[in-house]
Amino acid sequence: MAVIDRRIGILFIVFVALLGLALARATYLGSVRAGSLERAAATQQVSNVTVPAPRGAITDRDGAELALSESADDIVADPYLIKNAVSASAELSSLLGMPQLTVLNLLTKPHTGFVYLAHLLPASQANAVSDLRIPGISLIPETRRVYPRGDEAAQVVGSVHLNGDGASGIEYRYNGVLEGTNGLRRIVNDAIGQPISIDDLKPTVPGKTVALTIDSGLQQEVERVLAEVGAEYSPQGATAIAVNPATGAILALANWPANGSASDLQDQAIGLNYEPGSTFKAITVAGALQNGVVTPNTPFDIPPVLQFADRQIHDAEDHGYETLTVAQILKYSSNIGADLIGEKLGAKQFDYWVHRFGFGQPTGVDLPGEQSGIVLRWWQYSGSSMANLPFGQGESVTPMQMVAAYSAIANGGILRAPHVVQSVGGKPTALPRGHQIISATTASQLRDMLRGVLADGGTASGAAIPGYDMAGKTGTANIAIDGHYSDSAYVASFIGMVPTDHPRLVVAVVVNQPHGSIYGGSVAAPAFQQIVGWAVPYLGIPPR
Numbered sequence: 241m242a243v244i245d246r247r248i249g250i251l252f253i254v255f256v257a258l259l260g261l262a263l264a265r266a267t268y269l270g271s272v273r274a275g276s277l278e279r280a281a282a283t284q285q286v287s288n289v290t291v292p293a294p295r296g297a298i299t300d301r302d303g304a305e306l307a308l309s310e311s312a313d314d315i316v317a318d319p320y321l322i323k324n325a326v327s328a329s330a331e332l333s334s335l336l337g338m339p340q341l342t343v344l345n346l347l348t349k350p351h352t353g354f355v356y357l358a359h360l361l362p363a364s365q366a367n368a369v370s371d372l373r374i375p376g377i378s379l380i381p382e383t384r385r386v387y388p389r390g391d392e393a394a395q396v397v398g399s400v401h402l403n404g405d406g407a408s409g410i411e412y413r414y415n416g417v418l419e420g421t422n423g424l425r426r427i428v429n430d431a432i433g434q435p436i437s438i439d440d441l442k443p444t445v446p447g448k449t450v451a452l453t454i455d456s457g458l459q460q461e462v463e464r465v466l467a468e469v470g471a472e473y474s475p476q477g478a479t480a481i482a483v484n485p486a487t488g489a490i491l492a493l494a495n496w497p498a499n500g501s502a503s504d505l506q507d508q509a510i511g512l513n514y515e516p517g518s519t520f521k522a523i524t525v526a527g528a529l530q531n532g533v534v535t536p537n538t539p540f541d542i543p544p545v546l547q548f549a550d551r552q553i554h555d556a557e558d559h560g561y562e563t564l565t566v567a568q569i570l571k572y573s574s575n576i577g578a579d580l581i582g583e584k585l586g587a588k589q590f591d592y593w594v595h596r597f598g599f600g601q602p603t604g605v606d607l608p609g610e611q612s613g614i615v616l617r618w619w620q621y622s623g624s625s626m627a628n629l630p631f632g633q634g635e636s637v638t639p640m641q642m643v644a645a646y647s648a649i650a651n652g653g654i655l656r657a658p659h660v661v662q663s664v665g666g667k668p669t670a671l672p673r674g675h676q677i678i679s680a681t682t683a684s685q686l687r688d689m690l691r692g693v694l695a696d697g698g699t700a701s702g703a704a705i706p707g708y709d710m711a712g713k714t715g716t717a718n719i720a721i722d723g724h725y726s727d728s729a730y731v732a733s734f735i736g737m738v739p740t741d742h743p744r745l746v747v748a749v750v751v752n753q754p755h756g757s758i759y760g761g762s763v764a765a766p767a768f769q770q771i772v773g774w775a776v777p778y779l780g781i782p783p784r
Contacts, residue, residue, distance in 0.1 A: 293420030296447030321376030420447035448665035517717030520632030527593030582630030712736020
């Protein structure tokens with residue numbers, strides 16, 4: 241009995257000792273460590289979440305939305321907190337648009353407390369997920385970029401990366417003003433991860449709206465016409481630009497193809513380097529007129545073949561000896577005539593005027609990725625360079641450079657950078673500064689001569705629109721491949737304006753490597769005619 245009593249005593253002493261230790265530990269945690277434990281608990285239940293700012297919209301000139309942001313959420317799960325994964329996966333699968341088994345596998349993923357179920361789920365679906373109030377399912381607020389008008393003006397508007405930053409086009413060029421400033425939100429969760437209070441610590445500042453000069457109606461028509469060109473001629477690519485020459489405002493800019501692979505997203509209007517062919521003859525003539533070495537009526541004896549250094553120059557149509565004025569050289573697009581005008585001008589002055597019109601450098605259009613073309617300086621010319629440069633072979637340009645140059649011819653001689661942004665945050669952008677490169681008289685003479693291209697016998701007579709006075713120029717240029725001009729690959733183009741005396745619209749169409757027909761007059765000029773024929777009543781341009 242004494243032994244038993246002794247053992248009970250020992251056990252009692254041990255029990256009292258353990259109880260004392262427990263009380264001491266509780267006192268320590270409740271007083272000495274109370275603050276740090278409270279903070280630790282808080283950090284497990286309180287989180288600060290970045291609230292993305294709504295990205296500014298991109299609109300056309302009249303406010304039609306081409307790009308906008310809408311609320312979206314990332315849906316995440318904590319598998320440790322999911323009590324009934326089978327039931328939860330059944331409820332979530334339809335809202336997430338995923339097979340139930342896939343959701344179940346994510347909800348039961350081992351060794352992790354964080355799993356993404358969906359990225360950028362639209363607000364309506366995300367709210368439905370939130371309403372399920374499934375323990376362990378959380379929403380992270382985000383925004384997603386949407387393009388309400390689909391591929392309309394796709395290369396101009398551009399795109400964004402997965403993180404929402406601008407990747408191309410206006411989205412990239414104006415990313416700084418479109419993105420806004422993110423806010424900060426504090427969320428307090430209960431023990432099962434459900435929010436019990438949400439406080440905004442820092443408000444979001446939405447991005448600014450960028451309004452373009454693009455006219456959505458005209459843009460759609462230009463895209464429709466290019467799609468027809470693509471279907472009929474299966475070119476490698478095509479682009480068209482419509483500009484108000486008085487201001488340089490781009491009213492439409494389209495590419496074909498308009499969507500598809502990443503390479504299709506290149507804006508050919510600023511990225512295509514091509515030899516302009518006969519559309520460049522207007523630049524040669526402009527320099528000669530301005531220098532006073534020719535007038536519109538200066539006659540030239542045009543031989544059947546022109547021997548120039550080591551080359552023989554031919555015209556598109558075979559002919560005997562004939563006499564053509566400068567105006568007729570443009571009307572009939574004589575290569576030989578252009579070379580003879582270039583010879584009067586001289587290599588140094590020809591080079592001067594090429595650069596005076598802005599070739600060899602970017603126009604300064606407010607789009608990213610603009611190319612400069614390739615234009616030699618006169619001291620880099622070979623003995624035969626002036627045999628092909630005056631009629632647009634041996635130098636490369638971009639469609640945007642050609643539009644800028646022809647706009648100068650249209651507006652009285654002022655070269656100005658084209659632009660596509662009308663306002664930022666409601667504040668109009670400054671009109672790009674221009675400078676006089678040729679006199680108003682020279683510009684008027686050029687327009688009058690280019691009128692003949694659409695007249696009877698001109699290389700684009702079929703592109704004329706009854707009742708309207710128009711001027712323009714066709715271009716057909718061989719493409720150089722491996723240092724030699726191809727006899728099957730061409731760029732067909734047409735650039736024109738309406739009305740001739742006081743142009744309100746300049747339109748360029750450039751078709752890269754068409755099949756079935758190769759000439760600017762048969763491929764590009766009809767597209768120009770369709771675009772202008774639709775545009776003149778739409779823009780309120782009256783017939784003569």
